[in-house]
Amino acid sequence: MSTVAPARPKSVEDITAEALGRYSNTQDPRLKEIMLCLTKHLHAFANEVNLTEQEWFRGIQFLTGVGHMCNDSRQEFILLSDTLGLSMVTDLLSNAKPAGATESTVFGPFHRDDPPAKEFGDSIVDHSRGGVVAYISGRVLDMNAKPIAHAALDVWQAGADGLYDSQDTTLGGGMNMRGLFHTDSEGRYLVKTTRPVAYQVPNDGPVGEMLRATNRHPWRPAHTHFMISAPGYQPLTTHLFDSIDQYLTSDVVFGVKDSLIVNFEEHSTHDESAKKFGATAPFVTASYDFVLPPARN
Ligand code: BEZ
Ligand code: FE
Numbered sequence: 314m315s316t317v318a319p320a321r322p323k324s325v326e327d328i329t330a331e332a333l334g335r336y337s338n339t340q341d342p343r344l345k346e347i348m349l350c351l352t353k354h355l356h357a358f359a360n361e362v363n364l365t366e367q368e369w370f371r372g373i374q375f376l377t378g379v380g381h382m383c384n385d386s387r388q389e390f391i392l393l394s395d396t397l398g399l400s401m402v403t404d405l406l407s408n409a410k411p412a413g414a415t416e417s418t419v420f421g422p423f424h425r426d427d428p429p430a431k432e433f434g435d436s437i438v439d440h441s442r443g444g445v446v447a448y449i450s451g452r453v454l455d456m457n458a459k460p461i462a463h464a465a466l467d468v469w470q471a472g473a474d475g476l477y478d479s480q481d482t483t484l485g486g487g488m489n490m491r492g493l494f495h496t497d498s499e500g501r502y503l504v505k506t507t508r509p510v511a512y513q514v515p516n517d518g519p520v521g522e523m524l525r526a527t528n529r530h531p532w533r534p535a536h537t538h539f540m541i542s543a544p545g546y547q548p549l550t551t552h553l554f555d556s557i558d559q560y561l562t563s564d565v566v567f568g569v570k571d572s573l574i575v576n577f578e579e580h581s582t583h584d585e586s587a588k589k590f591g592a593t594a595p596f597v598t599a600s601y602d603f604v605l606p607p608a609r610n
Pocket of ligand 1: 421
């Protein structure tokens with residue numbers, strides 16, 4: 314009597330079913346859910362585009378290049394996630410806010426730990442790159458419009474040349490255009506900086522290759538980054554965008570939300586604002602109140 318060998322996978326569906334079955338002993342239920350769904354969608358993707366071996370090998374070469382591009386100051390995988398829109402999808406899913414709270418946006422790869430401590434009204438421009446002097450001011454409030462005193466505002470921005478300090482080889486790793494501020498007893502903050510400018514995300518690596526191959530531009534609209542925290546409140550990672558920027562509707566990393574767009578008012582004479590800030594014209598001012606919901610328990 315001949316023995317019958319167990320049926321081997323014959324179709325894409327068979328392989329998918331067999332691969333999904335391999336996770337049946339996964340202890341962590343969330344890991345199991347993620348691996349099942351990832352496997353299912355990866356197989357469906359390959360099937361839908363009829364992915365050839367040569368194409369997938371090119372994809373593997375691309376991902377290898379992304380890995381090789383990463384070092385202490387360059388995170389090409391974050392950039393890939395950002396430019397695919399995946400970072401903003403996870404932002405939307407993770408950071409749903411109650412109406413009235415300030416919206417979050419993409420963190421990006423240029424935050425640095427331990428920025429220099431700054432006093433109310435200090436400048437974050439420690440090494441000038443030119444640009445127009447700007448004052449950004451406002452308050453940090455709770456959901457009832459009550460000021461939050463001593464909230465921390467970690468602020469970072471590209472210089473007027475469009476480069477972050479970590480990209481500026483003349484600084485030898487030193488910091489510039491960043492600082493840690495705190496609100497005063499009435500919840501107010503004041504940051505002196507330069508008017509943010511649009512800049513290109515790093516595009517000398519595999520992500521840049523992908524952008525060029527798909528005829529996409531590499532620009533982010535002008536913005537200043539804020540990471541705001543206060544005990545008892547949900548932390549907030551966000552930007553303020555300049556309303557006149559030409560890339561607001563085509564940000565390469567999909568980070569713009571309408572509620573985060575601000576007007577920078579131009580001051581060309583010695584007006585009231587000049588007196589208030591002790592500034593010499595020309596300069597610009599923008600104001601924005603950040604609203605934090607209470608911490609989740
Ligand atoms: C940024 O705004 O710093 C940034 C965000 C995503 C990718 C690259 C840069
Ligand atoms: Fe940025």
